[in-house]
Amino acid sequence: MSDTITESPTDWKSAAMRKRVKSRYRKERIFKSFGLVALLIAGFFLVSLIGKIVIDGSGGFFQTSIEIDVPFQADILGDPQEMALGDFEKKVRSTNMMRLIQAAMALHFPEVKNRRDRRQLMRMMSTGAREQLRTMILDDPAIVGTVKRVSLLASDDIDQVIKGNIDINLPETSRKVKDKEVAWLNKFQSEGRVSVNFHTLFFTNGDSREPELAGIWGATMGSLLTLVVTLFTAFPIGVLTALYLEEFAPRNRFTDFIEVNINNLAAVPSIVFGLLGLALFLGVMGLPRSAPLVGGLTLALMTLPTIIIAARASIKAVPPSIRDAARGMGASQMQVVFHHVLPLAMPGILTGTIIGMAQALGETAPLLMIGMVAFIVDIPSGVTDAATALPVQIFLWSDSPERAFVEKTSAAIMVLLSFLITMNAIAIWLRQKFERQW
Amino acid sequence: MTNSAIFVTITILALAAFAFGRQRSLTIASGNIARLHSLPRHHGYFAASCAMIPALAIFTIWTIFGKDILEGLMIAGLPEEMAAQYREQAALVLNRIRLVVENSTTNEQDINIISAANHFKELYRYGIWASFTLSIASGLIGLLVALNKTQPDFRARNHFEKILSIILIASSTIAIIATLGIVLSLLFESLRFFNEVSIIDFVFGTKWSPQTALRADQVGSSGAFGAVPLFAGTLLISFLAMLIAGPIGLFSAIYLTQYASRPVRKFGKPLLEILAGVPTVVYGFFAALTIAPLFRDTGDLLGLAISSESALAAGFVMGIMIIPFVSSLSDDAITAVPRSLKDGSLALGATKSETIIKVIIPAALPGIVGAFLLAISRAVGETMIVVMAAGMQPNLTANPFEAVTTVTVQIVALLTGDQEFDSAKTLSAFALGLALFITTMLLNFVALRLVRKYREAYE
Numbered sequence: 001m002s003d004t005i006t007e008s009p010t011d012w013k014s015a016a017m018r019k020r021v022k023s024r025y026r027k028e029r030i031f032k033s034f035g036l037v038a039l040l041i042a043g044f045f046l047v048s049l050i051g052k053i054v055i056d057g058s059g060g061f062f063q064t065s066i067e068i069d070v071p072f073q074a075d076i077l078g079d080p081q082e083m084a085l086g087d088f089e090k091k092v093r094s095t096n097m098m099r100l101i102q103a104a105m106a107l108h109f110p111e112v113k114n115r116r117d118r119r120q121l122m123r124m125m126s127t128g129a130r131e132q133l134r135t136m137i138l139d140d141p142a143i144v145g146t147v148k149r150v151s152l153l154a155s156d157d158i159d160q161v162i163k164g165n166i167d168i169n170l171p172e173t174s175r176k177v178k179d180k181e182v183a184w185l186n187k188f189q190s191e192g193r194v195s196v197n198f199h200t201l202f203f204t205n206g207d208s209r210e211p212e213l214a215g216i217w218g219a220t221m222g223s224l225l226t227l228v229v230t231l232f233t234a235f236p237i238g239v240l241t242a243l244y245l246e247e248f249a250p251r252n253r254f255t256d257f258i259e260v261n262i263n264n265l266a267a268v269p270s271i272v273f274g275l276l277g278l279a280l281f282l283g284v285m286g287l288p289r290s291a292p293l294v295g296g297l298t299l300a301l302m303t304l305p306t307i308i309i310a311a312r313a314s315i316k317a318v319p320p321s322i323r324d325a326a327r328g329m330g331a332s333q334m335q336v337v338f339h340h341v342l343p344l345a346m347p348g349i350l351t352g353t354i355i356g357m358a359q360a361l362g363e364t365a366p367l368l369m370i371g372m373v374a375f376i377v378d379i380p381s382g383v384t385d386a387a388t389a390l391p392v393q394i395f396l397w398s399d400s401p402e403r404a405f406v407e408k409t410s411a412a413i414m415v416l417l418s419f420l421i422t423m424n425a426i427a428i429w430l431r432q433k434f435e436r437q438w
Numbered sequence: 439m440t441n442s443a444i445f446v447t448i449t450i451l452a453l454a455a456f457a458f459g460r461q462r463s464l465t466i467a468s469g470n471i472a473r474l475h476s477l478p479r480h481h482g483y484f485a486a487s488c489a490m491i492p493a494l495a496i497f498t499i500w501t502i503f504g505k506d507i508l509e510g511l512m513i514a515g516l517p518e519e520m521a522a523q524y525r526e527q528a529a530l531v532l533n534r535i536r537l538v539v540e541n542s543t544t545n546e547q548d549i550n551i552i553s554a555a556n557h558f559k560e561l562y563r564y565g566i567w568a569s570f571t572l573s574i575a576s577g578l579i580g581l582l583v584a585l586n587k588t589q590p591d592f593r594a595r596n597h598f599e600k601i602l603s604i605i606l607i608a609s610s611t612i613a614i615i616a617t618l619g620i621v622l623s624l625l626f627e628s629l630r631f632f633n634e635v636s637i638i639d640f641v642f643g644t645k646w647s648p649q650t651a652l653r654a655d656q657v658g659s660s661g662a663f664g665a666v667p668l669f670a671g672t673l674l675i676s677f678l679a680m681l682i683a684g685p686i687g688l689f690s691a692i693y694l695t696q697y698a699s700r701p702v703r704k705f706g707k708p709l710l711e712i713l714a715g716v717p718t719v720v721y722g723f724f725a726a727l728t729i730a731p732l733f734r735d736t737g738d739l740l741g742l743a744i745s746s747e748s749a750l751a752a753g754f755v756m757g758i759m760i761i762p763f764v765s766s767l768s769d770d771a772i773t774a775v776p777r778s779l780k781d782g783s784l785a786l787g788a789t790k791s792e793t794i795i796k797v798i799i800p801a802a803l804p805g806i807v808g809a810f811l812l813a814i815s816r817a818v819g820e821t822m823i824v825v826m827a828a829g830m831q832p833n834l835t836a837n838p839f840e841a842v843t844t845v846t847v848q849i850v851a852l853l854t855g856d857q858e859f860d861s862a863k864t865l866s867a868f869a870l871g872l873a874l875f876i877t878t879m880l881l882n883f884v885a886l887r888l889v890r891k892y893r894e895a896y897e
Contacts, residue, residue, distance in 0.1 A: 024789055031791035035693025038686045039706055042765075045758045046713055049724050240609040248606060261613045267812075267882040268875065269819020271846050272620060275871040278853065279623035286505050301616045308613070334599040362717030365821035368850055391719040398723045398826060406727065413720050420715060 053410045053417075060411025063199035063212055064159040065151045066125065066188050070104040070133065072144045077137065079144065092137050097130035098122065101152070109184065117180065124181060126153035128201075128213040151195065156211040156404035158185060162196060165403060176403075202411065206377045207393065211404035214397070216412050218379045222292055222372070222387030223361060229296020229383055230303060230360050235353055237300075238307030239342075242349075245308075246315045247337045266305035273302045274369025282370060289371040290386040298366045303356035310352020314345040347434030354427040358420050364391040390416050444497055444570050448577060452490040455581045459485025462588045476594035484594040487601050488584035493577030500569035508565050512558045520550045624875055627868035634862045635663045640869060642666065646832035646843075648852060648863045663866050665873065667832035671842030675753045675824060676817040678838055682757025683813055687764025688806065694765075695772045696794055707769075714762035722826030725755035730827055737839065747829035747841040756823050763813040771805025771889070772798060804892035811885035815878045821846040845870050 011017060076099050078091040105112075105121045112118055129152040136150065137143055157177050160166040162185075172179050188194050205215025241258075249255040277298035281287045287294050318341050326336040367373070372388050373396060380387035388396070394416065397409040460482035467473040474481075509532070516524060524531045534548070538555035539562075588594070632640070643664020694706050730751035737744030744750065775798050783793040799806065829841030830851060852867040 024792070028789040028791045031794070032693070032697055035689045035697055038689030039693050039698075039709075041686055042690055042713065042758075042761050043706075043709055045761075046709060049716065049720070049758070052724065052728055053720070237609045237612050240606050241613065244606040244610045248603065249610070258610050258613055261617045263886070264617050264879065264882070265613055267815065267878060268620065269815075269821070269846070269878055271819065271821045271849055272624070272871055272875050272878075275849070275853075275868060276616070276620045276623055279627060279868070280619050283623075285502055304613065304616070332595070332599060334602055358715070362715075362719070364717070364719045365825075365846070365850070368821075368825075369853055371854075373854055391717050394719050394723065395822065395826070398719075398726060409723060413723065416717065417720070420717070424715065 050417075053413050056407055057410025057412075057414045059163050059165070060407035060409075060414075061199055061202060062163075062196050063201070064154040064162045064194060064196050066154045066158075067149050067151045067193040067195070068101070068104045068125075069107055069147050070100055070150045070152075071107065071147045072100065072137065073103060074145050076100060076103075077144050085141070088141060089138060092134060097133045100133055101125055101129060107147075108187075120178070120181060121184065124155055124158050124184065126155050126212045127210055128153050151197075153212050154194075156402060157181075159212060160403050161185060162194060163407075165407070202408070206379050207375060207388070207396070208377065209375075211400075211402050211408050214405070214408055216390065216393060216415060218376060219388050219390045219393035219412075220415075222295075222376075222380050223389040223391075225292035225380060225383050225387060226295040226299065226367075226389055227357055227361060229293055230299045231353070231357060233297060234300035234303045234307055234356065238304050238353070238356075239311050239349055241304075242308050242311030242315055243337055243342065246312055247341065248333070262305050262308055265301070266309070269365075270302060270363055271365040271369065273298050274366030276301070277366060277370045288384050288386075290374050290376070290388075291384045292372075292380065292387050292389075293383040294370045295367050295372050295387075295389065296383065298370060299360040299363060302363065302366065303360050306356035306359060307349075307353050310355070311345070311349045314348025314352065315341060317348065318344045344436075347430050351427045351431045354423050354430070358423040358427075361423070362391055362416065362420060364389075364395055367392050368395075390419075441497075441501060441566070444500075444566075444573060447570070447574060448490060448493045448497060451493060451574065451577045451581070452486045455489035455577075455584070456482040456486040458581065459483075459584055459588060459594075462585050463594070466588060467590055473590045475591050476596075476598075480595040480598055481588050481592075484598045484601075485581055485584040485588070487598065488580040489577040490580075491601075492580050493573040496569060496573040496576055500565070500573070504565055504569065505562075508558060508561045511561055512554060515557055516554060517550060520554065620875065624868055624872040627865050628872045631862060631865035631869045635866070639663060640665055640866075644834055646848070648848070648866055663862070663869075665845070665870065667834040668843060668845045668848055668870065669873075670834055670836075671749065671828070671832070672818055672844040672846075674749050674836060674838065674842055675756060675828060675844055676814055678750060678753025679756035679760055679817045680810065680814060682754055683760040683764050683817075684810060686757075687761045687809075687813070688768050690761070691765040691768035691772060692794060695769055696790060696798070707766075710762045710765050713758065714766075716759075718759065718820060718822040719826070721755050721759050722822040722824075725751050725823055725827035729755055742839060744839040745829070745841045747827065748839050749828060749842045750838040752824050752828040753838065755827065756817055756820055759820070759823065760813045760816050763816055764809055767809030767812060767889075768802070768806050771802040771809060771892075774805065775801045802892075804888040808885040808889040811881050811888070815881035815885070818881070819846065819874060819878050821850060825850050845874050849874075 012021075077095055078088055083091070101122060102118070105118070109121060112121055132152055133150070154162070157166065158181070161168060161177050161182065166175055166177055168175070168177065168182050185194070199212075201213065202215050204217050205213060206218030208214040241262075245255060245258065249258075277294055281294045281297055282289060322340050322344065323336050326340045327333075331339065367389055372392055374386060374388065375396070376386055376388050378385075390412065394409055394412050397405045397412065460478045462485075463474055463476075463478045463481035464471075467478075471478065476484075512535070513521075513524060513532075520531070531551070534551050535554050535558065538552055539558055640663050643662060644666045645662040645664045646667050647662050690706070690710065694703050698706060730746055730748065733748060733751050733754075734744050734746045779797055779801055780793055783797040784790070788796065824844045824847050828844060828847055830843050830847065831841055832848075833840055833842045835842065849867045849870050852863060852870075
């Protein structure tokens, strides 16, 4: 051994080695922290996404009302004592209720004489206030002739001021609500007439151009009808396909080809399914545009791979001993499958189906292709009625220029997300409850 | 008479057939089931399918082809002047007639069109009654045949099972039919498009402005269908998305598989899965209303001109969306690496990170590449985020601060709103769809190949 070498290369205590080890451990720590940071960033994205929606959206469930003293004048509405009830109702239906609100506003602000100001005053109330008044009178004709304090919907701009989404400290020219309106609003507020209430119309109305009247019921019904069609096509076809491939099919070119096609379908972008729906269901078959029937069929093709793959996994998990026992009792292959394998595989199949349905519920792009983006006020009642779906409604509202639609959109997203969470929770519950170790 | 009424009648017929078949077998066996080869309910099933299948077949043919046949008949019966007009502008005339048929309150003036519409309505009435009668009659004949066959030694169960197995095979071919339908419909419409616009111009042209002229003498609306700006925009946004999703997804997968304790893993995996479960329209809303203004304002502060519909915002949010695709597939690839490789490396004194970088990732590389390719194919086909957050201007640029447009955005823009099936503008959407379909298919094919090949190597 030579004296010139004072340290051997594997001397763990040498300074160079210590330094090297130290730097290696530092690299280790850095690498590990990269991983953690990546995960944290992903978590941060999720939290900020959901947080932003919840912060924006929670206001959408509430709406500002203003209580005004409405004189239900008999000379505008007609006197129910002097007329037949039918005539009275006819008259009320044809009367412009704006005049009542005008009269009420004149009571509150006698100083406003200018025509333009008066019109501006009227714009503080929602156009839906007229309908509110009308139903009130039709419900109780005795109200005519009295002056009653009535809580009516405020317009969306006023609502945004109350919620603080329109900053009244900005210069007057750069905001939609002018100083005069703010002054009037302040007067109402000082009299305790302004209130923010839970907005049930949001859940019961169809779409509307007015944010304070727009609701999600029409879109929810549209989504529901679409999903029903999807379920009734994709579920049987998916389950039967899975049964065939797992239990009956011989391994040959044909079944391989089927499997290739299922995998392909799973990878096709959703918008291409929309093109298929447009060309096939609307073009060739001539089914009605904008109908949940077409939307449902298109989404069924899209969810089919999900259901088939889940069903196959679940059927595969049923142990062969079950089949052998059934065969031993003399059951035919059909009886083995439909009496024994299928019921045992059902919880897994249902889990997969629910997850597939949740995907279909959140899907937008293919529905745009087949015309489910129209502005539809009516609530659809059948699968061939023109309808829109919840995610499409979100898309439509997000395009609206009104400030108030931002919170409506976020609120609709919250509703959509809660549906999705519920469906996934049911799927998880099913899996945990019925999962069996054989 | 409506289609749904026919359907309901067929259903009732099938239920009745079940009851009849079952009852008949019982009567023949005079109550002693032991004399029957098959159980009474099998006779019922057999009778029901014998009644339902021909009836449903006729009904399906009617719903798919009925209208076309009737329209052909109606056109054959057009008066001479109308027929001449039809030969010139087939689609226009047909549309006007259809409009009157569907909506009797239109302000259509042409008496010929109205009479043609009435003629069609009359034909339709005949047609629907004919199909009703035919389908129910064929159902009844099927039922009679089935009842006639019901004998004690008739193997009803075997026959029914044969029918059932045919149904099974038929439903498993739906996947093939759907793929075929996609390919054919895209191809067919695209070919019509390429008749008008040369395929070279489409694939290599750099100018995209799909407005076709309404009149021949109109200026400045000749329509240019060069798709290169769209492909470039799609690539740019997908690239930006992968810049976000690639590292974050891969590092999360590494952390979750190699470092995280069980509770962290149990918490982290679902967290990423939630990200995958959020509907894309929600991401689009987030991109358009939160991220895009945020980027624009940041750009203003830094003196950068970031467009409010920048590729950056769309790509960023799309990156968030595809994190879970990258992470879960990489996760699978990493966990599939045999433990012996990892243990060998650790035993030689390598640190965990050295093991990961030098052993595990190289071993899992094909799977990870596959995961990236699948994520790219997701990004290329993604629609709602770009529709809501990316622009409409076909910009040929690599600058992420500018607005670009993508293939999917243009498909949506071309096909929403009023449209007619014959214009090059509408048809070009199908050509774009075809390009999209081929791209994603190729990406998936390669990705799945990679994943499978390397999985086999370790099994």
